[in-house]
Amino acid sequence: xxxHPEDFKRTALQELRNEHQRSFLSQMSALNRVRRGQAMEFFxxxxxxxxxxxxxxxxxxxxxxxxxxxxxxxxxxxxxxGVQVLxxxxxxxxxxxIESLVKQYAVKIVTKGKSMLSEEIDLNNCLExxxxxxxxxxxxxxxxxQRGTPPFHIVGPAINLSVPEIAALLHEKVKMPYTEDPLQxxxxxxxxxxxxxxxxxxxxxxxxxxxASSGSLLLVENEGNIRWVTSAPRVQxxxxxxxxxxxxxxxAMQLLSLLTLNCTSxxxxxxxxxxxxxxxxxxxxxxxxxxxxxxxxxRSLAYADEECRDAMxxxxxxxxxxxxxxxxxxxxxxxxxxxxxxxxxxxSPLLLGLDQTQDLYEACTLCGACQEICPVKIPHPELxxxxxxxxxxxxxxxxxxxxxxxxxIGFRLxxxxxxxTKLYQKSLTLVSTIMNLFTRDGYIRHLPGPVKGWFGCRDxxxxxxxxxxxxxxxxxxxxSLQAKTKVLKNQAxxxxxxxxxxx
Amino acid sequence: xxxxxxxxxxxxxxxxxxCNSIAEQxxxxxxxxELNLFLEKAKGVGAAVATAQNLNELRSLIADTIVANxxxxxxxxxxxxxxxxxxxxxxxxQGVACDICSSSGEEYRKQVFKADIGISACTHxxxxxxxxxxxxxxxNRRLMSLxxxxxxxxxxxxxxxxxxxxxxxxxxxxxxxEKFSAITIITGVSRSADIAQHTxxxxxxxxxxxxxxxxxx
Amino acid sequence: xxxxSLFIPCAVDAVLVxxxxxxxxxxxxxxxxxIYHEEQSCCGQPAFSAGHVQEGIKIAKRFIEIFxxxxxxxxxxxxxxxxxxxxxxxxxxxxxxxxxxxxxLSAKVFELSxxxxxxxxxxxxxxxxxGSLAYHKxxxxxxxxxxxxxxxxxxxxxxxATLVPLEFSEECCGFGGQFSLKYPxxxxxxxxxxxxxxxxxxxxxxxxxxxGCLLNLMGYVHRHHPGxxxxxxxxxxxxxxxxxx
Numbered sequence: 014x015x016x017h018p019e020d021f022k023r024t025a026l027q028e029l030r031n032e033h034q035r036s037f038l039s040q041m042s043a044l045n046r047v048r049r050g051q052a053m054e055f056f057x058x059x060x061x062x063x064x065x066x067x068x069x070x071x072x073x074x075x076x077x078x079x080x081x082x083x084x085x086x087x088x089x090x091x092x093x094x095g096v097q098v099l100x101x102x103x104x105x106x107x108x109x110x111i112e113s114l115v116k117q118y119a120v121k122i123v124t125k126g127k128s129m130l131s132e133e134i135d136l137n138n139c140l141e142x143x144x145x146x147x148x149x150x151x152x153x154x155x156x157x158x159q160r161g162t163p164p165f166h167i168v169g170p171a172i173n174l175s176v177p178e179i180a181a182l183l184h185e186k187v188k189m190p191y192t193e194d195p196l197q198x199x200x201x202x203x204x205x206x207x208x209x210x211x212x213x214x215x216x217x218x219x220x221x222x223x224x225a226s227s228g229s230l231l232l233v234e235n236e237g238n239i240r241w242v243t244s245a246p247r248v249q250x251x252x253x254x255x256x257x258x259x260x261x262x263x264x265a266m267q268l269l270s271l272l273t274l275n276c277t278s279x280x281x282x283x284x285x286x287x288x289x290x291x292x293x294x295x296x297x298x299x300x301x302x303x304x305x306x307x308x309x310x311x312r313s314l315a316y317a318d319e320e321c322r323d324a325m326x327x328x329x330x331x332x333x334x335x336x337x338x339x340x341x342x343x344x345x346x347x348x349x350x351x352x353x354x355x356x357x358x359x360x361s362p363l364l365l366g367l368d369q370t371q372d373l374y375e376a377c378t379l380c381g382a383c384q385e386i387c388p389v390k391i392p393h394p395e396l397x398x399x400x401x402x403x404x405x406x407x408x409x410x411x412x413x414x415x416x417x418x419x420x421x422i423g424f425r426l427x428x429x430x431x432x433x434t435k436l437y438q439k440s441l442t443l444v445s446t447i448m449n450l451f452t453r454d455g456y457i458r459h460l461p462g463p464v465k466g467w468f469g470c471r472d473x474x475x476x477x478x479x480x481x482x483x484x485x486x487x488x489x490x491x492x493s494l495q496a497k498t499k500v501l502k503n504q505a506x507x508x509x510x511x512x513x514x515x516x
Numbered sequence: 517x518x519x520x521x522x523x524x525x526x527x528x529x530x531x532x533x534x535c536n537s538i539a540e541q542x543x544x545x546x547x548x549x550e551l552n553l554f555l556e557k558a559k560g561v562g563a564a565v566a567t568a569q570n571l572n573e574l575r576s577l578i579a580d581t582i583v584a585n586x587x588x589x590x591x592x593x594x595x596x597x598x599x600x601x602x603x604x605x606x607x608x609x610q611g612v613a614c615d616i617c618s619s620s621g622e623e624y625r626k627q628v629f630k631a632d633i634g635i636s637a638c639t640h641x642x643x644x645x646x647x648x649x650x651x652x653x654x655x656n657r658r659l660m661s662l663x664x665x666x667x668x669x670x671x672x673x674x675x676x677x678x679x680x681x682x683x684x685x686x687x688x689x690x691x692x693x694e695k696f697s698a699i700t701i702i703t704g705v706s707r708s709a710d711i712a713q714h715t716x717x718x719x720x721x722x723x724x725x726x727x728x729x730x731x732x733x
Numbered sequence: 734x735x736x737x738s739l740f741i742p743c744a745v746d747a748v749l750v751x752x753x754x755x756x757x758x759x760x761x762x763x764x765x766x767x768i769y770h771e772e773q774s775c776c777g778q779p780a781f782s783a784g785h786v787q788e789g790i791k792i793a794k795r796f797i798e799i800f801x802x803x804x805x806x807x808x809x810x811x812x813x814x815x816x817x818x819x820x821x822x823x824x825x826x827x828x829x830x831x832x833x834x835x836x837x838l839s840a841k842v843f844e845l846s847x848x849x850x851x852x853x854x855x856x857x858x859x860x861x862x863x864g865s866l867a868y869h870k871x872x873x874x875x876x877x878x879x880x881x882x883x884x885x886x887x888x889x890x891x892x893x894a895t896l897v898p899l900e901f902s903e904e905c906c907g908f909g910g911q912f913s914l915k916y917p918x919x920x921x922x923x924x925x926x927x928x929x930x931x932x933x934x935x936x937x938x939x940x941x942x943x944x945g946c947l948l949n950l951m952g953y954v955h956r957h958h959p960g961x962x963x964x965x966x967x968x969x970x971x972x973x974x975x976x977x978x
Contacts, residue, residue, distance in 0.1 A: 022916075029922055039901075039926075082530035094693050100520040152719060153710035169710065176712045195714035203719060210720070211629055227693040237662055237706040237721025243698070244658040255523065262684040270680070281645040281680070284721065285701035289693040295654040297624045299697050309519075313526035338905045342922045376916045378909025378923075379782060381876035395823075401784030424780060428788035431743075432795055437774045441747050456955060466917035470924065471952030474748070481746045481753035485769050489757050 014132045014163060016365055018349035018357075021372035025347040034173060038341045041172070045335045052278035069271050070390035072264045073326040080316065083225040083258040084307065090228025091305055094290035099306045104134035107308050111136065111217075111250060114304065115145055118248050120214040124206075126232065126239035127151045128219025129167065129329065130252045132351035133310060133364065136217070148209045150238025152202060159186040165345045167331035167356070168276045173344060206238070216242035216300070220253035221272065221328075222265040223305075227289065230305070231265050233273060235283040243288055249300035251288075255312050256325040262287070268328055271388035275330035315363040318410050320399050324359040326389045331356065333383035333393070339376055348373060355383035359396045367404045367413045374400040438482055445476035545685050549643030549676035551729070557646030561704030562717070564726045567673075571601060574670065577728050579606045581668060582633065585724075589613040590668075591631035591660055597670060598655075603635055628657070634664035634722075638671045640686065641727075644679040647703040648727060651687075651696045658698060667702070667722040673732040736766045738803035740817075740842065742810040743775040744944040752944060755971035756809050756845065762974055763855060770799050778816040782910055786824055793821045797834050805852070806842045809967045811874030811943050814844045819877065844874055845967055846942060850883035857890040860973040866891075867899040867936035868966075869927065869950070871943035875903060884942060884966065891973065899939075900930040906941075908949040924953045931961070938962045940969055 028034065053062075076083060088098045101107035114120070123145055125131065137158070140147045149158045153170035157163070159182050164170030171179065176193050183189040189201045218239055222231040230251055232239050243249050259265045273279045292299030315321040334340045334354035345353035352360055358377060362370040379394040387393070403411050405421075415421075430440050451457045452475040459468045467473065479487070517525070551567075558565045568574040578601065582590065590612060592603050607614035615627035628634065636656045640649035648669050650656050661667045677683050683701070692699060706721030717723050737760055745753045760767055777792035796817065800806050808814050821835040849855045866888060874880045888896050907913060907923025927950065931939045941947050941963065950963045964972075 025916075026918060029918055035922070043901075079530040081524055081527045084524075084527075090693065100518070100523060102519040102522060106519060150720065151710070152708045152716075156710065171710055172713075174712070176714075179711055195711040196716060198711055199708065199716040199719060206720065211625075227688070227691075229693055235706065236708045236719040238719075240658065240662050240700065241720055244662065255527075262688060263681060266680045266684050279703075281642075281647055281701065281703040283702065283704050283706055285647075285703070287687075287692070287699040287701075288697075289699075290697050293653070293697050296652070296657070296697060297621050297654065298628075298657045298659045299652070307523075309523050313523050316527055338907070338923050339919055342919055342926075376912065376919065378872070378905045378907065378912045380872040380905035380909070382872075382903070382905070385876055398782060398784060401782070402786050403784070405784040406787070424783065424785040424788050428777075428780060428785075428791060431775045431777070431792055434772045434774060445747065458956075464914055466914040466920075467952070469917045470921040470956060471949065472955045473948070473952055474955075476748055477750045479750070481741050481750045482771060484750060484754070485757075486771065489754070490769070 014135055014138075014351050016350040016361070016369070018361060018365065018370045018373055020349055021347045021376065024349070025343040025376070028343045028347060031344070034344055035342055037173070038344065042335045042341055045332075048278045049274065052274060052280075065267075065271065066388055066390055069268055069388050070326070072259070072267060073328070073389045076259055076264070077256060077322045077325050079260075080255065080258065083260060084255060086225040087223050087228055087258050088307075090226065091290070092228070094228045095303065096228065096290050097302070097304045099304060101306055101308045101310075103310055104308075107134045107252070107306055107310075108136060108139040110306055112139070112143060114248065114250060115140070115143055115215065118214055118302075120145055120248070122209055122213040123147045123215045123217055124209050124213040124238070124242045124246065125149050125154070125216070126218035126234070126242045127154050127170075128217070128252055129164075129351050130219055130254050130308060130310075131217065132163070134252075134308065136252075148206060148213070150206060150210065150242055151234070151236060152199065155202060155206065156182065159183065163345060163349075163351055163353070165353075166334055167329055167352075210238070210241040210245055213242075213246045215248045215250060216244075216246040217250045217252065218242050220251050220257050220305075222259045222268065223253050223257045224260075224262050224265055224287075225258055226261045229262070230286075230288045231262075231269065232286045232288065233269065233282045233284070235277065235279075237284060240284055240286060243286065243300070244298055247301050249291070249303045251303070251305050252308060253305060254308050254310065268389075272328050272330050275332040275386075275388055311364045314410060318408070320396065321363055321410075323391055323396055324363060326391050327356060327360060328389060329356070330388055332386050332388070336382040336386055338378070338380065338382070355393050359391065359393055362400050367400060367411050371404065374404075438480060441480050445478075448473075449475050545681045546678040547682045547685070549641065549678040549682070551643075551673055551676060551731075554641055554643040554646060554676050555729070557643065558648075558704075558727055559646070561646050562725070563646065563704060564724065565729070566726070567729045567731050569731055571730070574728055574730055575601055575606055578603060578635070578668065579610060581726055582607060582610050582612055585632065585666060587612050587632045587666075589615065589627075589631045590633040590635055591615045591628050591664065592635040597637045598635065601670075624657075625659075628659045628663050631664045633666045633668055634660040634662075635668045635670070636660050638669050638675060640683060641671050641676045642678075642680060642683055642701070643676055645703050647701050649683060649699065649701050651692065652698045652700065653696060658700065661700065661702065662721050665718060665722055666724040666726070668726045668728070669702075671727060671729045673729055676729075736768055736804055737848075738800060738806045739767055739769045740776075740800070740806050740808035740813065741769070741773065742808060742813045742944055744948065745809065746774075749944050749947060749965070752809055752947070752965045752968050755965070755968040756807075759858065759967055759971040759974070760807070762971075763849075763853075763858060768803065772799050776813045776816045778813060778820075779910060781816060781820050781824070789820075790824055793824065793835070794831060797821065797831070797838055800842075801834055801838050803841065805848070806838075807845050807848050808842070809845045809942070809944070809965065811844045811871050811878055811880065812945060814842050815873045815877035817842045844878055844880055844942070846874075846883040846887055847878060847880045850886050856886045858887065858970050859975055860890075860970050861892040861975050862894040862969075862973045864893075864937040865895045865897045865935065866969075867897055867931055867934045867939050868902060869899065869906060869931075869939060869941045869946060870903045871941055871946045872905050874942045880942075887966070887970065888940070891970070892975075897934050897936045899934045899936070901926070902930075906946045906949055908943075908945040910945065913949060920949075921953075924949055925957075928953060928958060928961070931963075932958070938964055938969065940964055940966050942966045
């Protein structure tokens, strides 16, 4: 999928007008919270969230810090299991590798498990350019594939579409006989995809966790399409980004439960696959050849900045979207890529650069709701402030266009003023006098210039003639001394009485 | 320099401190799982469960299932337990075609894609989540518990483990990656909520799962 | 009793002077001695959240110099307290001595309600209010500082007042400093939803504990729902103190 996060503002404006979507997302957010709360009742060791999140954070922090070792260990063990491990620095290289496999195995049909990484590298379009038919196996992904839009939420790609919308779409694109019965619609898609699952020469999946100690892949799902994609075709290709590697199976189990709890309020999803390699000699199903393509796509560059590594902890649970006040109002499309919400705010800048994604980390109030629920304790507000700083000061790791001179000078000037009391107080008086020229009936309703955005929907009370500082000096300092004297006097009076008790 | 070298060059060296793996912290992992908890959780995720005291009772359960579901064909393997049970005979008695999958790849695929019920034996189960675990080999094949609309699995009580960490411990002990190409943990039936949150069962996998537990003596 | 050093945020100093007055009033009424360092200006939060860290560092150092000898420092602004408590040590982490001084200062800075309840052990400020209240959980107070219970305790002791539930009370009101200027329409969507929930709660007054939230909500309410009351917690408490108690 081609990324266009620079259209954030324009798209956000359109999406804000979609009252139905806003109300729907708000309801879903509340429902999500209730469901998860109910699920917690049953989740034994997961009940103590602070303890569990701390464990999970430590696992991921360690894993990211030890990335080179873990990747080497994974490669060694996976190779011993009969997996062919390939490396790709960027999207172009990854697609080239897949293209050569497609040619090698004379692939006509590809079935896919859900993989955001495959969207990152725009795989589907590349395959189609080669004349290969690609079928997303996950029902939600299948629906958005027909629509040609990004997944709305990482867990529920078509969550924003109504039944009639989906019915019309499937009727038009895959000739489904029109019905608004969800069960009948699912029946149609099941039969349609079943035929593809059985006949595809190649299955392409993502990876939830890559286990270094055994060279295994861990994949989770509820529908069964990932099992099809990794069991029925002759060739399996699994795509993983370099940050997916995890030390041991136990570590993965720890992270897995938080993932499934946050995604779908489940302790375990319907299917958890631990995939070690291609079929063994005596087996009759499973792929004959299995490839794992380890893709960088900008991550190793970001890795040099230790603070940015915090962003690589993400296990893609998508819960942050449900608590983000911005995402809940503008939805996924303004983020312009396969990632949206706080997840995108911290990841997309690393992969697409700070300039193109500026709105993704500027359109944030730093409220911290995402950080609060993140299973691996990613400090989103700090990361976002870090990106803002990198954008302002530039860095060798992240070349960016310089900020406007006006902004630079503005802040320097402001800082100079703030550092000198007299100048600061005089400036306050000056600014408030100017602003008060716009007062009407005690309120300022409009101001030109950089602050005019405020007045779109708000007023500002007229600024007081005297600041707190000035009034303290003139009135309250002495009053406070008087009060202090009064308190001391009272204490003295009281002390004379017998009933006085020491505080 | 190829891509791999360039990526590693940018990543630099890992710190010398070894990873503080959770495995070290979880030394006291309970292994054995409780039968009643397993049955309760399995039911909770939508499985039909039943227990059998002996092989005969197990045979009846299987026979009943085959009849009740108007089965036309089942697919099984030549794995020991299944053979001992004589599932092929049971099916035959009910007039149901039974394919014993021991033959060629093409034949196997035809059989497994058309069967109504896939019968397999599990290698483990997890009590805390009501899951069954199949370590795939030439007998307990992947597609058998995926392609048919009904999955019937047979479990021995001794195979029930406490939790997901118990499973991880046992799999690591046996060096699972050397023995099995894949392991599937099955928790309930295939499901989706991708059409406006409506629950759809049996999306791409079985719509029904029956778990029969052979009790320990 | 401790001497309290007042940390008056720039938004209060310049615009919401009444909140500063109320802070002085309330703390004096509770018997505290107050100091106000007249050299203070701003904690530098706007610089940090915009990414102009170098400018912010200069401001931070000056702030530390002004306040570091005080026993305890109180502010009616959660976001400013969070900046001093957490951002200062972080941005000074490379500067040995300064980092220590920032850490030492961070242990002494408190948001007002947190100080009253958790440090001074005061929950009852001797206030009375006949009516219902709703409380918007200002983001920095709630998450950065972890202060939720102290506010509820203070409100629970206001005689005859009822605290009613507010839907999405923990959701951001849409201020976010420069966010409200740069993304005005998204900000508007957030503030209008917040006021919608306020109206639905049936409460007579909406209380907040951050001056930024107050400017935002008050400004919106004045434009669209004149008559609805939004107040800062400290001003509310100060206004409703019963003398002679």
